[in-house]
Amino acid sequence: MSDAIYHDAIVALARDASAAGALDAPQATATVDNPLCGDRVAVDLAFEGERISALRHRVRGCLLCQASAAALAIAAVGATREDLRAGTASLAALLKDGAPLPDGRFAPFAAFAPLARHRSRHDCAKLPLLAAEKALGTT
């Protein structure tokens, strides 16, 4: 069965839909599309000083994309831009090479490890982080 990908932690993250919605007054916002499947993720960010104080996301996408957005919501609050970029790079390395994720705020993304051998689905997990990075680029 495909529980190698759709295991309980992934399904739980997606079902949790943590931080789904919109910020009333985002300081940064961005939307990205996956041209291959048409999925779309929008991310709103707010900051306190150098750190992200709030994140909300709107996902029109697959369960993996939803789970990633929920994991991002956990990871992003309190993170700096550099933390977020490092997290994105770590996820990319996990998917590409199976590199272990560092402990800490991005640990929930370890749930995506079984995705490594499914190259066509890597962008599903990356899309929310790419939206967050794009939002950071607007500030």
Next chain:
Amino acid sequence: MSFDPARLRREIPLLADADRAGRPIRYLDNAATAQVPEVVIEAVAQHDRRLRSNVARGVYRLAEDATAAYEAAREEVAAYVGARPDEIVFASNCTAAINIAALAFGETLAAGDRVVVSELDHHSNIVPWQLLASRRGIALDWWPATPEGTLDPARLGALVGPRTRLIAASHGSNVTGARLDVRPVVEAAKRVGAKVLLDGAQVVPHGALDLSKLGIDFYAFSGHKMYGPTGIGVLWGRRALLEALPPAFGGGGMIGRVAKSGTNWAAPPARFEAGTPPVAQAVGLAAAVNWIRQLDRGAVEAHLQMLTTRLIDGLQALDAQRRVVRLVGPPAGHARLPVVSFDIKGAHPHDICQMLAETNVCLRGGHHCAQPLMDALGLAGTTRASLAPYNDENDVDALLEGIDRAIARLT
């Protein structure tokens, strides 16, 4: 003799090997790329082993034979679609074929001219016209899809006017399976002197056509969806129209005479085949055409209709139980291809396809390169099963069982 899909599976190495290994591939993505029979693989291989050389140039025996094989392939394909060989332009795929038509025909258009495109179409029959619109200052008029995922020719009356130069539409939808009623489209176009281009990529695999009687002007299709090789597509155009058009691309093979002072063009089809053409692929496509022709068409159609009905009935039965399945396209029995799209409420098509992939059921999920249609239907994407003669009841049943499991897991 009754139709035997198992015999066809044995003729297709990829399916036969999987069957022998006891892990059959439930290949239901034929609308994207169909499987290829051994005779086609062998035709391509034999061409490269015995005749490989460039065409229409060399005078040595190999080149003569390769040219003969290439032109014989053109004749085979022409006969299959009821055309003259000199109306058959080989391209690299269906998309390239449509782009050739758009580029060449586009040279005859002026700012303010209009082209009708449809919401039902694949991006390959939309984007070339959008590019043309931005380059030439023409306007596009959108032929809306019905909620059932079909095109209603009655809607053309409001779209076609004195500046309409072309109607571009799909002969058969790669998403909903709807087949176009061609005659009223041609009638609407001819009333204002417009041309008609049809994307036939989904229709041509299902049997020979007579393009000369359809009344249309351009027709495009690809090899890999009709059991042929990748890397080859076909643009058919009426001879007089092709003769009146300038080339789309420049280079070797498409010229009459090149001089510093200017260049004139070869006659069609060479005018539209700049550079070395897909020679071995054309030979493979001819082999695919012959493979299709030796099938009992009536039996194949009955078989595919039976499978399509089984699939649609199964999806409707699932919906009766779970209330989450929405069929996207005409119901069984209507003018349709064996292409069935559906939406599962609360489950993303890629998640469904991924889960079914684990049991070797090959489906396609997503927007199917038809985002305007998805927008019109209010969907991000669908899950699609598309059938070929080598599919059987086991394939359909494996799909339905997998969908049932996916619904339980994902919704």
